[in-house]
Amino acid sequence: MSVRTRFAPSPTGYLHVGGARTALFNWLFARKHKGTFILRVEDTDAARNTEEARQAIFDGMSWLGLDWDEGPESSVNRSAAEMDGQDTSHSSVKLHPPSKPSDSYYQSQRKPIYDAYFEKLLAADRLYKDGDAYRFRFDRKPITMNDLVCGEVIIDYRDESNTPDMVIRRSDGSYVFHFVNVVDDLEMKITHVIRGEDHLMNTPKHLQLIEALGAQPPQYAHIPLILNADGSKMSKRDAGAAVGDYPKQGFLSEAVVNFIALLGWSSKSDDEIFTLTDLIDRFSLEAINRAPARFDLEKCKWVNQQHIAKISTERFADLAKPFVQAENLPITENYPTVIAAVKEKVRLLSEVPAAIDFLITDTAAQDDETVAKAKGNPNSAFLPALAEHMAALTDWSADIAKEAIATIAQANGAKPGQLMFPVRVALSGRAHGPDLGDIFSILGKEKTVERLRCF
RNA sequence: GACCCGUUCGUCUAUCGGUUAGGACUCCAGGUUUUCAUCCUGGCAAGAAGGGUUCGACUCCCUUACGGGUCGCCA
Numbered sequence: 001m002s003v004r005t006r007f008a009p010s011p012t013g014y015l016h017v018g019g020a021r022t023a024l025f026n027w028l029f030a031r032k033h034k035g036t037f038i039l040r041v042e043d044t045d046a047a048r049n050t051e052e053a054r055q056a057i058f059d060g061m062s063w064l065g066l067d068w069d070e071g072p073e074s075s076v077n078r079s080a081a082e083m084d085g086q087d088t089s090h091s092s093v094k095l096h097p098p099s100k101p102s103d104s105y106y107q108s109q110r111k112p113i114y115d116a117y118f119e120k121l122l123a124a125d126r127l128y129k130d131g132d133a134y135r136f137r138f139d140r141k142p143i144t145m146n147d148l149v150c151g152e153v154i155i156d157y158r159d160e161s162n163t164p165d166m167v168i169r170r171s172d173g174s175y176v177f178h179f180v181n182v183v184d185d186l187e188m189k190i191t192h193v194i195r196g197e198d199h200l201m202n203t204p205k206h207l208q209l210i211e212a213l214g215a216q217p218p219q220y221a222h223i224p225l226i227l228n229a230d231g232s233k234m235s236k237r238d239a240g241a242a243v244g245d246y247p248k249q250g251f252l253s254e255a256v257v258n259f260i261a262l263l264g265w266s267s268k269s270d271d272e273i274f275t276l277t278d279l280i281d282r283f284s285l286e287a288i289n290r291a292p293a294r295f296d297l298e299k300c301k302w303v304n305q306q307h308i309a310k311i312s313t314e315r316f317a318d319l320a321k322p323f324v325q326a327e328n329l330p331i332t333e334n335y336p337t338v339i340a341a342v343k344e345k346v347r348l349l350s351e352v353p354a355a356i357d358f359l360i361t362d363t364a365a366q367d368d369e370t371v372a373k374a375k376g377n378p379n380s381a382f383l384p385a386l387a388e389h390m391a392a393l394t395d396w397s398a399d400i401a402k403e404a405i406a407t408i409a410q411a412n413g414a415k416p417g418q419l420m421f422p423v424r425v426a427l428s429g430r431a432h433g434p435d436l437g438d439i440f441s442i443l444g445k446e447k448t449v450e451r452l453r454c455f
Numbered sequence: 456g457a458c459c460c461g462u463u464c465g466u467c468u469a470u471c472g473g474u475u476a477g478g479a480c481u482c483c484a485g486g487u488u489u490u491c492a493u494c495c496u497g498g499c500a501a502g503a504a505g506g507g508u509u510c511g512a513c514u515c516c517c518u519u520a521c522g523g524g525u526c527g528c529c530a
Contacts, residue, residue, distance in 0.1 A: 045529065130528085134528095153460080164526090174528085201524075224523085229465095259467095268469070269478090270477085271478095289461095291460085302479090409489090436491075439491095
């Protein structure tokens with residue numbers, strides 16, 4: 001039997017990292033077993049079901065590179081290998097109304113299917129009216145589930161006060177989550193349900209429904225939740241909660257995927273930096289932990305830096321461009337050279353503008369403290385001499401400029417290295433930045449001399 | 456409150472009865488880089504507590520504590 005997994009989010013206006021990880025694990029499991037990954041939108045709560053809310057799900061999935069084989073407008077089946085080198089910035093998913101309810105992956109459009117299953121339960125005498133609503137009569141016995149992550153868990157349904165019969169159809173005729181969720185999983189022939197641990201206690205309810213319908217249940221795997229750094233529950237407003245915020249903050253999608261995969265799952269090796277393809281290769285449900293994991297933004301940034309180091313300079317330049325433009329910095333013709341000089345200095349794409357501004361404008365902000373420190377440095381006294389020496393040079397290159405530093409240092413009985421710091425600060429206004437040679441060649445002779453003179 | 460799941464460095468984790476309890480992030484120190492960063496080396500830092508079982512327990516069992524989840528005509 002081939003594997004079929006699904007991710008079934010409800011539109012809430014954003015894609016939560018916890019949801020993203022659930023989607024990722026379902027996707028990885030399906031891809032690993034050459035199965036089918038399905039996206040189903042559980043939009044039965046009309047109040048929250050808006051176009052934007054649905055779009056947030058698609059955008060998040062697309063950005064992460066998680067394509068679905070079945071679902072709203074099945075996304076083009078791009079291979080994971082292809083994704084690795086690709087800009088995955090927001091491709092929007094278009095919606096086409098399905099011809100039949102069974103073709104739809106929106107619960108709001110599948111009512112006739114639910115009606116049919118409802119009749120089955122009615123015929124089996126498992127439903128009774130409560131006002132205008134219908135309740136499902138639980139079988140009063142212990143229910144055992146064999147969870148792929150949690151192991152055997154038994155919930156005793158003999159105690160009616162703890163497990164009251166549940167409403168599956170509301171007074172207004174609409175169906176509740178438990179019922180439609182189960183029906184859809186059955187209809188879509190889902191083999192493995194991988195979902196958050198918040199659903200663990202729902203599972204016996206679902207097993208009861210499935211049994212009453214005379215069907216075979218899928219296998220379940222409940223994954224632990226993701227918590228804030230302080231251990232509290234992660235909600236919408238918390239930093240790092242919304243997947244849509246990551247691209248804005250300068251994260252690479254592959255880094256985010258890599259990082260959330262590491263939350264609650266381990267490759268059982270010392271390796272930590274993985275592409276989507278690597279993850280498919282190594283993923284297994286058995287390696288998922290049972291304890292909730294806390295979200296460490298610092299490590300997430302480190303993972304991002306590792307991925308930035310791996311991508312090509314061209315792709316890095318493309319990805320950084322929006323951030324540079326957002327700061328109203330010009331994209332000059334030497335942009336590729338400028339960007340290459342800082343590729344391995346930043347952890348986030350959003351750090352790029354502040355890392356390169358002094359190279360492309362003359363009005364970049366300076367770090368006053370560092371400037372003061374450099375001015376107090378005795379070696380700053382040699383800067384005017386260095387400026388005049390450089391001004392007299394006929395050729396200009398990183399090496400020639402460095403040689404000039406050595407010459408002036410030697411003439412004054414100092415070491416070249418001692419001049420480097422004041423020179424760096426005079427040129428950049430900061431203590432950290434690109435290689436001095438890069439700065440020299442990007443700035444050119446005129447600007448270098450000018451900034452040395454003005455210091 | 457009841458019912459479930461969980462508990463190894465601050466954080467993410469390895470360990471499937473016998474290890475000096477390993478790796479990663481962070482932080483600190485040294486080295487490389489005539490500068491910055493990268494990088495390399497080293498360091499700080501952990502089995503919640505108490506009982507069992509066992510020749511031997513982080514690992515199995517029980518209790519307590521703590522954390523999380525669930526108890527809707529939300530999903």
